[in-house]
Structures are given as structure tokens and as C-alpha cells.
Amino acid sequence: MKNFDGSVLFLDRSDINTDEIIPARYLTENSKNALKPFLLEDLELGDFSPPKDIVGKRVVITRGNFGCGSSREHAPWALEANQIHLVIGESFARIFRQNMFNCGMMAIELPAETIDSLFRKFAKEDTTLETDFEKNKFIITANGVNEKILFSISDFDRKLVNAGGWVDYADGKY
Amino acid sequence: MGKTLAQKIFDSHRIDSLSGNIQVLRLDAVFCHEITTPIAINDLIRRDKDRVFDPAKIKVVIDHVSPAKDSKTATQGKILRQWARRHHITDFFDIGRNGVCHALFPEKGFARPGFTIIMGDSHTCTHGAFGAFAAGVGTTDLEVGILKGVCAFRAPETIKINITGKLPPGVYAKDVILSLIGKVGVNGATNKVIEFGGPVVSAMSMEARMTLCNMTVEAGATCGICAPDMTTVNYLWPFIQADYAAPAGALAAFEIWGSDPDAVYDAVIAHDIGKLEPVVTFGFKPDQVKAVREMAGTPVDQIYIGSCTNGRIEDLRVAARVLKGKTINEQVRGIVSPATPKIYEQAMQEGILQIFLSAGFCVTNPTCGACLGMSNGVLAKGEVCASTTNRNFSGRMGRGGMVHLMSPATAAATAVAGVITNSEIFTGQGGNS
Numbered sequence: 001m002k003n004f005d006g007s008v009l010f011l012d013r014s015d016i017n018t019d020e021i022i023p024a025r026y027l028t029e030n031s032k033n034a035l036k037p038f039l040l041e042d043l044e045l046g047d048f049s050p051p052k053d054i055v056g057k058r059v060v061i062t063r064g065n066f067g068c069g070s071s072r073e074h075a076p077w078a079l080e081a082n083q084i085h086l087v088i089g090e091s092f093a094r095i096f097r098q099n100m101f102n103c104g105m106m107a108i109e110l111p112a113e114t115i116d117s118l119f120r121k122f123a124k125e126d127t128t129l130e131t132d133f134e135k136n137k138f139i140i141t142a143n144g145v146n147e148k149i150l151f152s153i154s155d156f157d158r159k160l161v162n163a164g165g166w167v168d169y170a171d172g173k174y
Numbered sequence: 175m176g177k178t179l180a181q182k183i184f185d186s187h188r189i190d191s192l193s194g195n196i197q198v199l200r201l202d203a204v205f206c207h208e209i210t211t212p213i214a215i216n217d218l219i220r221r222d223k224d225r226v227f228d229p230a231k232i233k234v235v236i237d238h239v240s241p242a243k244d245s246k247t248a249t250q251g252k253i254l255r256q257w258a259r260r261h262h263i264t265d266f267f268d269i270g271r272n273g274v275c276h277a278l279f280p281e282k283g284f285a286r287p288g289f290t291i292i293m294g295d296s297h298t299c300t301h302g303a304f305g306a307f308a309a310g311v312g313t314t315d316l317e318v319g320i321l322k323g324v325c326a327f328r329a330p331e332t333i334k335i336n337i338t339g340k341l342p343p344g345v346y347a348k349d350v351i352l353s354l355i356g357k358v359g360v361n362g363a364t365n366k367v368i369e370f371g372g373p374v375v376s377a378m379s380m381e382a383r384m385t386l387c388n389m390t391v392e393a394g395a396t397c398g399i400c401a402p403d404m405t406t407v408n409y410l411w412p413f414i415q416a417d418y419a420a421p422a423g424a425l426a427a428f429e430i431w432g433s434d435p436d437a438v439y440d441a442v443i444a445h446d447i448g449k450l451e452p453v454v455t456f457g458f459k460p461d462q463v464k465a466v467r468e469m470a471g472t473p474v475d476q477i478y479i480g481s482c483t484n485g486r487i488e489d490l491r492v493a494a495r496v497l498k499g500k501t502i503n504e505q506v507r508g509i510v511s512p513a514t515p516k517i518y519e520q521a522m523q524e525g526i527l528q529i530f531l532s533a534g535f536c537v538t539n540p541t542c543g544a545c546l547g548m549s550n551g552v553l554a555k556g557e558v559c560a561s562t563t564n565r566n567f568s569g570r571m572g573r574g575g576m577v578h579l580m581s582p583a584t585a586a587a588t589a590v591a592g593v594i595t596n597s598e599i600f601t602g603q604g605g606n607s
Contacts, residue, residue: 015360019569020567020568023547023573024547025548027548028209028239028246028250028548030249030250032213044568065364068361068394069567070296071296071310072312073210073213073294073312094364094365095296095310095312098312099315102315103314157194166326167221170324170326171221174189174198174322174324
């Protein structure tokens with residue numbers, strides 16, 4: 001199973017699309033790792049400055065409809081190449097969400113109020129997140145203060161995370 | 175309780191039900207192109223599973239960057255080409271016979287009522303115009319589709335959109351779908367199927383229905399879908415005539431793929447287009463839609479007519495009607511990409527390409543290229559494109575570039591004026607209406 005713990009990158013906007021996560025000009029790469037330097041390259045969001053603001057981050061917390069647009073799995077791969085295996089948001093585009101779990105990664109939805117409160121309390125701080133996968137729980141910490149948040153995940157998605165993705169799961173079963 | 179068309183397709187293709195309302199479906203077709211398939215192929219090789227579930231059900235095209243623009247894109251083509259040969263996939267379309275996947279595959283008769291189709295391309299929803307469940311997927315789903323012929327989906331809820339009224343002259347399917355996305359929002363249909371119905375859809379050609387279904391993903395939908403009718407039968411007739419004595423027989427067979435009168439929908443939306451006027455997007459999201467009238471006078475640098483949304487023969491005919499006898503403004507450049515060789519040839523025979531050339535347009539080969547900023551018309555920073563494509567995301571057609579989505583008629587009129595403007599077909603002025 002992949003790592004779902006570490007430093008949090010907050011992206012405070014809805015509808016961040018796959019062209020912003022990884023622009024089409026990099027879709028000519030045939031290896032996942034080649035995408036690493038270009039994650040979120042075209043995202044214009046306040047003073048956010050990739051790739052320097054991405055270094056060391058392991059979790060993304062964002063708003064609604066993250067990953068809309070193209071079907072490119074290069075978007076999760078670009079995250080994976082940067083060791084970001086967990087995105088938490090209000091909602092996700094269908095294909096992006098499925099691609100995350102298909103790669104053994106997680107796209108977890110939390111209610112808008114919860115996301116809102118996380119942004120208010122933690123977005124300006126140096127924040128880390130720890131995932132208790134068995135207990136469906138995140139522990140978010142900044143300045144020595146922590147908050148526990150429960151999340152839900154379907155059995156199917158849990159199996160994909162445990163199996164490391166859909167290919168291994170489906171090949172064994174169908 | 176009645177069933178929707180999508181539910182009927184799910185029921186007839188389900189091989190497994192998993193928790194969380196996940197259904198595993200048997201696939202009738204797996205479509206592949208050179209951007210999202212090579213990594214799946216390489217991963218299958220790495221896993222020592224370089225096999226395909228059924229070479230006759232896999233359809234392959236090189237379309238996104240064609241001809242190859244550099245050694246990386248040439249390599250993507252090479253991986254796909256060698257794989258298709260190795261597995262005896264006969265429906266493989268290389269340059270010269272290739273076209274934009276969602277225009278080419280319907281033209282070949284590969285999308286049929288009741289089919290389940292996946293492709294590593296978000297605009298796969300286009301094929302729902304034939305009464306199929308067709309969904310864009312990522313490379314991992316594609317990989318499993320290639321290997322096993324199955325794919326998992328959440329059981330679909332359907333939003334029914336009844337389109338009523340009469341399309342005014344100069345207003346097209348593109349204006350209808352943009353206005354609908356404006357109403358529903360970019361995630362208003364996430365995880366849902368959008369079923370189009372009503373008299374306007376019944377009167378539409380397959381080309382127009384494909385334009386409608388093509389952009390449903392811009393509202394987050396898994397698939398757009400239209401119940402098959404005589405228009406569907408007539409379009410597919412060259413491919414099915416050996417199976418039926420007469421078109422009426424095909425219609426009877428296809429009509430099982432329709433929603434029951436008492437089907438349960440997630441929502442039913444009435445959309446009257448009697449007073450609709452041509453529209454255009456203004457921001458970086460496809461639901462940011464205004465009347466062309468409100469955006470009139472906005473300068474542009476490039477006009478692009480093409481893509482899986484609006485690169486079909488009807489689209490080129492309409493644009494040519496606007497361009498005939500005119501030249502494009504000297505401040506702008508125009509690019510037209512007929513979406514398939516057949517469309518290209520038809521446009522040539524009908525004198526449409528001559529009209530484009532005389533107007534000062536560059537006629538390129540069929541390719542997706544410019545639509546996603548990969549080749550054949552990439553924008554520079556600060557440039558603005560009037561485009562018949564489907565996404566106006568920031569930088570979509572080139573970093574720092576701006577895209578205004580519109581119909582082919584509006585794009586052609588904009589090319590002549592050099593600024594966003596309504597076509598004379600809509601305004602009723604000028605000699606070409």
C-alpha cells in the first residue's frame with residue numbers, strides 16, 4: 001500500500017482541471033517519472049509557484065470538482081511521481097477519481113463545511129496529515145494542535161488501494 | 175418500475191456487482207489512440223501480459239499528433255502501430271486513413287445502439303449519440319479493457335434533458351449544448367448520464383447529436399445518450415444492411431434501446447431553444463457562456479474550425495456558407511481541420527475547401543492537434559482563439575492563450591470580422607443567408 005502521510009499542499013480553488021495538473025504538451029512522455037517536474041505547472045493561483053511549492057508535499061487538500069477535463073491518467077501519475085498519493089476535496093471529476101484508485105492512490109471526498117474549516121484553520125500553517133486507513137481517519141496537525149477527521153471509502157475502493165490498483169485486482173478476478 | 179436506456183445497457187452487460195454500487199460491464203468495443211494507449215501497452219509488457227481480449231473489438235487510431243511532430247510523438251505512434259500489428263488488430267488507422275477518433279469511429283460504423291464502449295479519452299461520450307453507453311476512462315481502465323474486455327462503473331443515474339422549440343436560423347447543436355452546460359454547470363452531471371430527448375433532438379442529424387453528446391463531459395457527465403431512431407438506422411445502414419431485410423427491421427431491433435415511459439430519472443430538465451441565440455464562452459470554464467451579441471467586438475488572433483465537436487461535414491458546410499466570396503480579416507489567421515479523410519474528400523468534392531482556401535484559411539489534415547495545444551495551431555502567450563472545439567481551459571490551446579468556444583457559423587463570421595461576431599445566417603443580413 002502507498003504512503004498517505006505527510007506535509008499538506010492547500011490549493012484553494014474549485015474546478016482545477018487536468019490541463020492545469022499536467023499540461024497536454026507533456027503527454028508525449030512514455031514514462032510516469034518524466035512528468036515529475038511539470039506537476040501543476042500551468043496552475044495560476046495567487047502566489048503559488050510550482051515546482052518549488054510542491055517540494056516535500058505528500059497530500060493535497062482542495063475544493064470541488066478537482067481533476068475535471070481530460071481523461072489523462074498522467075494527472076495522477078504526475079502526483080505519484082511527486083510522491084503525492086492522497087488528494088482530499090469536496091468532489092472530484094469521475095475519471096480523475098477512478099484513475100486515482102486505479103493506481104492504488106486515494107481521492108477522498110469530505111463535506112464542503114469540513115473542507116472550509118480545514119482551509120480556515122490550516123491553510124496558512126505548516127500542516128501535516130496522517131492517515132489511519134483501517135479506522136477511516138485523518139489526523140491533521142499544525143503548530144502542535146491536531147484535529148481528527150473521519151472519512152468514508154467504499155469496499156471496492158479499499159480493495160483497489162490494498163491491491164495497489166485495478167490491473168492486479170481485475171486480472172486476478174475476471 | 176421502468177428503466178432508462180443506460181440501465182438497460184448496464185443490465186445486459188453486467189458480469190459482476192461490487193459494493194458501493196459498482197458494476198463490472200462486458201465491453202463491446204475498446205477504442206485506442208496514441209496518447210493514452212502506449213503506457214498501457216508498456217505496462218502490459220512489463221507484467222508479461224501482452225495480450226488483447228479480442229482483436230476484432232479493439233479499434234485503433236493515431237490522431238492526436240499527426241503527422242508526428244517530433245521523435246517522442248513518433249515513438250508513441252510506433253508503439254501503437256507495432257502493437258496493432260503484433261495482435262492482428264485490423265481496424266488500425268494510420269496517417270492517410272486516420273481522423274479524429276470520435277469522428278472517424280462512428281463513420282466506420284463502430285458505435286452501435288446498446289453497445290458498451292470505453293476509450294482513454296474524455297470525449298468518448300460522443301458515441302452515446304448512437305444509443306450506446308460510451309465513457310472516457312484513464313489508462314489503467316483502458317489497460318484492463320484491452321486485456322479482459324471489462325470495465326467497472328458506478329450504476330448510472332440519468333438526467334433527462336428534453337429539448338423543445340425550433341432552432342432559429344444560425345443557431346446550432348453547439349449553441350444548444352453550450353447553453354445547457356451554462357445551465358447545468360461544469361460538475362452538474364458528475365457520475366451521471368445525460369439523456370437527450372424531445373422534438374429538437376429527433377429532428378437532429380447524427381452529426382448534430384454527436385456534437386451534443388460530445389460536450390456532456392464538460393458538465394461532468396459519464397456519457398451523453400440519444401435513443402436510436404430512423405436517423406440512427408439510416409446513418410448505420412451501410413454497415414448493417416446485410417443483417418436486416420429493410421431499415422424498418424433494423425429500427426425494430428434498435429428500438430429496444432430506449433428508456434421506458436415510466437423510467438426513473440435523477441432529474442428532468444426542460445430546455446426550450448426557440449429563443450436561443452448563438453453563444454460563446456468567455457472565461458476558462460465551459461459553463462461560462464454568454465450570447466455572442468454580448469461578446470461582440472472581442473478581438474481574436476486565430477480561428478480554429480475542427481475537432482471531435484465540430485469538424486464534421488455539416489460543420490464545414492455551415493462555415494463555408496458564411497465564408498463564401500469573403501476573405502478573412504488581415505489581423506487574424508484561420509485554420510480548418512476536416513476531422514476525417516472522408517470529410518476532407520467530401521469537402522473537396524463540394525467545393526468547400528476551395529471556399530476556405532480563397533478566404534485565406536489554412537486547410538490542415540485531420541488531427542486533434544490544436545484543440546489540446548499539441549500541434550497544428552498552438553497559441554502564443556496572450557493570444558486569443560475563436561474555436562469550434564470543446565475546452566476553454568486556461569492555456570488549453572497553448573500556454574497563456576485564451577479560447578472562446580463557439581459554433582462553426584460564429585467562428586467563420588468571426589474570421590471575416592476579425593472580432594467575435596454573429597453570422598449573417600443568424601442576423602439575416604448580407605447575401606448568404
